[in-house]
Structure formats: structure tokens, C-alpha cells
Amino acid sequence: MLKVDVAGLELSPPLVLASGILGVTAKIMARVSEHLGAITTKSVGARRREGYPNPVVCPLPYGLLNAMGLPNPGIDYFEEVIREFKKLSKKPIIVSVIGSDSPEYVSSRAEEAGADAIELNVSCPHAGGLLELGMDIEQVRRIVRDLKSILSIPLFVKLSPNIQDIGKLAETCEKAGADGITAINTVRAVKIDLLSKKPLFKSIYCGLSGAAIHPIAVRCVYEIYEKVSIPIIGVGGVVNWESAVELILAGASAVGIGTALTQDIAIAKEIASGILEYMRSEGFKSVSEMIGLAHKR
Amino acid sequence: MLKKVGRVEEATEVSSGIYLLRISCPLKEPYPGQFVMAQPPGLEEIPLSIAGYSGGELKLIVAAVGETTRALCRMDVGDRLWVRGPLGRGFSYMSRKTAVAVAGGVGIAPLIYLVDARKREGLKTKLVAGFKSRVGGKLIQLLEDLGDVVIATEDGSIGAKGDAVSVASSMITRSSMVFACGPEPMLRKVVDLCMSVGAAVECSLERYIKCGVGICGACLIEGEEVSMRVCADGPVFDGETIVKLSDFDKLALDRSGCKVPLHGGCPSR
Numbered sequence: 001m002l003k004v005d006v007a008g009l010e011l012s013p014p015l016v017l018a019s020g021i022l023g024v025t026a027k028i029m030a031r032v033s034e035h036l037g038a039i040t041t042k043s044v045g046a047r048r049r050e051g052y053p054n055p056v057v058c059p060l061p062y063g064l065l066n067a068m069g070l071p072n073p074g075i076d077y078f079e080e081v082i083r084e085f086k087k088l089s090k091k092p093i094i095v096s097v098i099g100s101d102s103p104e105y106v107s108s109r110a111e112e113a114g115a116d117a118i119e120l121n122v123s124c125p126h127a128g129g130l131l132e133l134g135m136d137i138e139q140v141r142r143i144v145r146d147l148k149s150i151l152s153i154p155l156f157v158k159l160s161p162n163i164q165d166i167g168k169l170a171e172t173c174e175k176a177g178a179d180g181i182t183a184i185n186t187v188r189a190v191k192i193d194l195l196s197k198k199p200l201f202k203s204i205y206c207g208l209s210g211a212a213i214h215p216i217a218v219r220c221v222y223e224i225y226e227k228v229s230i231p232i233i234g235v236g237g238v239v240n241w242e243s244a245v246e247l248i249l250a251g252a253s254a255v256g257i258g259t260a261l262t263q264d265i266a267i268a269k270e271i272a273s274g275i276l277e278y279m280r281s282e283g284f285k286s287v288s289e290m291i292g293l294a295h296k297r
Numbered sequence: 298m299l300k301k302v303g304r305v306e307e308a309t310e311v312s313s314g315i316y317l318l319r320i321s322c323p324l325k326e327p328y329p330g331q332f333v334m335a336q337p338p339g340l341e342e343i344p345l346s347i348a349g350y351s352g353g354e355l356k357l358i359v360a361a362v363g364e365t366t367r368a369l370c371r372m373d374v375g376d377r378l379w380v381r382g383p384l385g386r387g388f389s390y391m392s393r394k395t396a397v398a399v400a401g402g403v404g405i406a407p408l409i410y411l412v413d414a415r416k417r418e419g420l421k422t423k424l425v426a427g428f429k430s431r432v433g434g435k436l437i438q439l440l441e442d443l444g445d446v447v448i449a450t451e452d453g454s455i456g457a458k459g460d461a462v463s464v465a466s467s468m469i470t471r472s473s474m475v476f477a478c479g480p481e482p483m484l485r486k487v488v489d490l491c492m493s494v495g496a497a498v499e500c501s502l503e504r505y506i507k508c509g510v511g512i513c514g515a516c517l518i519e520g521e522e523v524s525m526r527v528c529a530d531g532p533v534f535d536g537e538t539i540v541k542l543s544d545f546d547k548l549a550l551d552r553s554g555c556k557v558p559l560h561g562g563c564p565s566r
């Protein structure tokens with residue numbers, strides 16, 4: 001009942017590990033994949049990055065701020081991680097690729113190593129110039145086209161809520177050949193440290209995730225669903241089955257989970273059984289019957 | 298766990314380069330073995346074991362080894378800092394078995410709290426504190442105030458001569474519960490000894506900590522079939538788990554997420 005097809009990937013349950021959440025080694029991804037339909041790796045580039053110095057997170061009563069700074073070992077190292085994951089788990093692995101660091105090279109290496117899909121990150125609000133890139137419709141169109149011309153696995157584009165018209169950008173991605181949209185990345189924020197009286201993070205900007213951004217994620221997914229027919233992975237503030245179902249009704253074919261893993265690394269298990277119970281009590285026979293129901297007028 | 302403002306009540310050098318910090322900061326009652334992320338304003342946020350907590354006052358034992366720890370140790374009474382915690386999972390400190398705590402160097406920090414918390418519950422603990430060489434009188438006093446303590450130095454300059462594990466070995470039997478913290482080569486010896494004797498053992502481990510809440514993957518320690526987050530599944534792990542961690546005393550993730558050799562011991566000492 002919890003099975004769903006998302007751009008050719010078979011996900012059961014319709015839950016995905018969000019990018020940047022524990023997607024570092026094959027073994028931890030295999031561990032978390034147990035209760036998920038698929039996992040997304042941390043965002044990888046051609047070059048190794050250490051990320052920003054600590055502090056890199058700041059918990060809030062309603063969510064989490066982070067400025068990790070896209071730490072990653074580079075694809076030459078990471079392709080072994082992808083290969084090892086394929087040996088450990090049957091679940092699909094979506095490799096997140098940093099849009100500003102040779103995405104064609106990185107994506108093709110990832111595909112060779114066994115990636116089941118690529119997620120193009122053009123939406124990190126505090127590193128790699130990705131926010132600016134994600135606002136440049138022409139650039140995004142070009143990268144998506146280039147990637148599509150070399151890849152034979154599905155391509156998702158991860159969008160930022162920090163842009164004028166997310167529906168229009170999603171439409172551009174679809175026309176350029178994208179197979180799916182992931183939305184949303186974190187909401188761009190700034191935290192001021194009351195003791196130093198300066199921005200808390202070295203990068204000044206950070207990203208807000210967790211419960212606080214859920215209504216924004218629902219709005220974005222709702223707007224994107226109105227504009228495209230490719231599937232959407234809805235991400236942002238999913239902390240329980242209710243918030244997951246809301247995204248599905250707004251138009252998401254599957255739901256990503258990130259910050260909620262701070263509560264419980266196996267929270268997806270609970271969320272999946274909650275979705276199942278909701279489906280039973282509401283008389284749904286498949287997840288696909290629920291996708292975008294909120295739009296039927 | 299939200300960040301809280303802590304106020305320094307005392308920062309005393311108890312031995313050369315080792316400081317006792319008392320910080321007033323209301324926290325959720327921590328368990329021995331848990332840690333905090335501490336950040337002096339404008340500097341890095343770093344993990345430190347809880348060396349004591351009571352009545353809204355947090356104790357830390359800090360070795361001044363780099364920029365942030367030196368800044369912490371130089372703080373004056375009344376200075377303020379950020380404290381996030383308690384984080385991680387601690388020791389099974391309420392164990393009714395005959396308890397032996399084995400510390401190497403600043404690894405003493407969480408064990409001070411453990412011995413103290415057990416004492417408050419009426420439970421006894423033998424503490425073996427090992428150092429390379431002579432340590433300061435204030436540190437010795439602080440340890441002796443805890444009760445049943447044996448101090449060991451590798452060069453024999455004070456206390457028993459030898460490393461903490463050799464000195465502790467005669468106290469460890471089948472029915473012991475051993476708590477340990479220190480450099481990984483030393484912890485390996487403790488685990489090997491306990492496994493051969495049949496004693497239960499728990500060690501507090503260290504890896505580079507970034508988020509401290511179990512989602513970034515910076516602190517992973519792994520084996521063939523296990524992957525553990527030091528910040529959230531640990532920092533305390535039991536002997537059965539540790540023997541499965543092939544990274545133990547060998548490998549650690551660097552800041553980019555590359556697995557690299559652990560150069561001769563703890564990644565952070």
C-alpha cells in the first residue's frame with residue numbers, strides 16, 4: 001500500500017532521507033535506509049570541501065539553523081561510498097550534486113558508480129554560490145539540459161523557497177528535461193549572537209529547517225504541482241505522519257525527512273505506519289490516490 | 298537542546314595546562330558520560346565532557362590544547378559563554394556491580410562526574426587515574442576528594458608506576474563493571490583486558506563533533522556491520538559494540554567526510 005513510483009524509482013514507503021542528513025558513509029546510509037524508501041546523499045562536488053568551522057548548527061524551539069557549508073570529500077572519493085552502499089542496501093540511492101562545482105563530471109561519475117538518480121542542488125542558501133545560481137533561470141535551464149544529455153538515470157532538481165516564483169522555475173526545469181523536483185531546501189536566515197553581537201555563523205547566512213518551515217514547504221509544493229506534471233519530492237519540516245500526508249495532498253509523490261532525525265534516527269518507521277493508518281481510515285488503496293488531492297476543485 | 302548562556306564562576310589551573318571550570322548554567326539534569334558543546338563568544342563551538350553538575354552549576358575539566366580551549370581556560374569570573382547540552386548517551390552509572398573507573402589524561406573529566414554521581418546514590422567506585430608524568434597538587438586534591446583513588450604515572454614520578462590499565466588490571470574481575478575514558482590505544486587495552494577477564498566495560502569515545510545532535514554524520518565510527526554516531530549513539534559505548542567497531546583506534550572521518558588514519562591516538566587529544 002505504501003509503494004509509489006517516483007520518476008521510475010520504486011519507493012516503499014514514500015519516504016526519502018533528505019540531502020545532507022547523515023549521507024556521509026555507506027554504512028550509516030544503509031542503517032537509516034531500513035525504514036525509508038530511498039536515501040539522498042550529502043551534496044557532492046568535484047573538489048573536497050571541509051565546510052565551515054563550528055558552530056554549524058543552532059537549535060531553536062521551532063526548528064534548526066545550519067551552516068554546514070557543504071562539507072564533502074569530492075566525487076573521486078565518494079564514488080566508492082556509492083559502490084559500497086549498493087552492496088549493502090537494495091534501496092535506491094539519489095546522489096545530490098553541487099550545482100556550482102562541475103555537476104556534469106560529478107553526475108556522470110556518480111551514475112557510473114551506481115547512483116539510481118541525481119539530485120541537482122541549486123538551492124543551498126549559505127554556500128557554494130548556490131542561492132544565486134538557483135535564482136538564475138537561464139543557468140539552471142542550461143545545467144539541466146547538459147545533465148540530461150549525458151545521464152540515463154532520472155534527474156531531480158532541488159529548489160529553494162528563497163526565490164520569487166518557485167512554480168515558474170520548476171516549469172523551466174521540466175521543460176529542460178528534469179524528471180522530478182525536490183522542494184524545498186532550507187529557508188535563508190541570519191542568527192545574531194547576543195554575546196558577541198555579531199552573526200553567529202562565519203558564513204553570516206544560514207538555513208532554517210524543521211517544523212517552522214513546513215507551511216512554506218506545503219506552499220511551494222502546492223505551487224509547483226499547479227505548474228508541472230513531473231513528480232515532486234516534498235521536503236521541509238516533516239516531523240510526523242500528519243506533516244508528511246499534508247505534503248502528499250499538496251502534490252508530493254514522496255516526502256523527504258531531515259531535521260526530524262534529531263529526535264529519533266528511526267522516526268521514518270513511525271511516520272510510515274501513521275501514513276498507513278491514515279490511508280486505511282480514509283479508504284485510500286494507494287499513495288498515488290492521495291497525491292495532489294488538495295488541488296481537485 | 299537549546300543553547301543557554303553560562304556564566305564562569307571559577308577557572309583554576311589544577312595542573313599544568315589543565316583547568317577546572319565552574320559555570321553556572323541551568324541544564325536538564327545530565328547523566329555521567331554526556332557532554333556539552335561550549336562556545337566562547339566569537340570562537341568555535343567544541344565538545345566537552347560534563348565533569349560535574351549540581352544545583353545549576355556545571356563543572357568542566359579542560360586541557361588547553363588549541364585556540365578555543367585556551368580561550369576557555371583564560372576566561373574570568375563573570376565571563377559568559379554558550380552551552381548546548383546535555384548531549385549524547387552516558388554511562389550505565391547506576392550499575393550495582395563492583396565499579397572500576399579507568400582514566401587516561403583528561404579522560405578523567407566524565408569519570409569525575411561518574412564517581413560523584415554514584416557516591417550520591419550510595420554506590421562505591423574505585424578510580425584509577427593515569428597520567429604521563431607528575432600532575433599538579435590541585436588536581437590530585439580534587440581526585441582524592443572523590444574517595445577511593447589510585448594515581449598512576451608512566452614515569453613513576455608520583456603514585457603507582459605504569460599506565461592506568463596495568464595498574465587497574467589487578468582490580469578487575471569477572472564481576473566488575475569498568476568505566477573508561479582516555480586515548481584510544483589505552484581504551485583498546487582496557488577493552489581487551491575486560492573481554493579476556495569477562496568484565497563488563499563501557500568507554501567514552503571521541504570523534505570530531507559538528508552538529509552534536511546526530512544528523513550531520515561528522516562523528517561516525519564504524520565496523521563491518523555497524524555505524525555509530527559518537528554524538529548521539531555515544532559517546533559512551535559498551536565493550537560488545539566497541540569490538541565490532543573496526544575504526545576504533547584506527548580510523549576517523551576528517552572534516553570533509555573522508556575516512557583517514559587516526560594518528561597515534563585520540564583524534565582530539
Ligand SMILES: Cc1cc2nc3c(=O)[nH]c(=O)nc-3n(C[C@H](O)[C@H](O)[C@H](O)COP(=O)(O)OP(=O)(O)OC[C@H]3O[C@@H](n4cnc5c(N)ncnc54)[C@H](O)[C@@H]3O)c2cc1C
Nearest residue numbers: 343344345346359360363364365366406503505506564565
Ligand atoms: C565527546 C567529547 C568529549 C570531550 N571532552 C573533553 C573534556 O572533557 N576536556 C577536554 O579538555 N577535551 C575534551 N574533548 C576534546 C576537545 O573537544 C578538544 O580538545 C577541543 O575541541 C580542541 O579545540 P581547540 O580549538 O582548543 O583546539 P584545536 O587546535 O582546534 O584542536 C586540537 C585538537 O582537538 C580536536 N578538535 C577540535 N575541534 C573539535 C571538535 N569540534 N570535536 C572534536 N575534536 C575537536 C582537533 O581534531 C585536534 O586534534 C572532548 C571531545 C569529545 C569528542
Ligand SMILES: Cc1cc2nc3c(=O)[nH]c(=O)nc-3n(C[C@H](O)[C@H](O)[C@H](O)COP(=O)(O)O)c2cc1C
Nearest residue numbers: 018019020043066184185209210236237257258259
Ligand atoms: C544539517 C543539514 C545539512 C543539510 N545539507 C544539505 C545538503 O548538503 N544539500 C541539500 O540539498 N540540502 C541540505 N540540507 C537541506 C535538507 O535536505 C532539507 O531540504 C531541509 O533541511 C528541509 O527539510 P527538514 O525540515 O526535514 O530538515 C541540509 C539540512 C540540514 C539540517
Ligand code: FES
Nearest residue numbers: 507509513514528
Ligand atoms: S556530530 Fe553531527 S552526527 Fe555527530
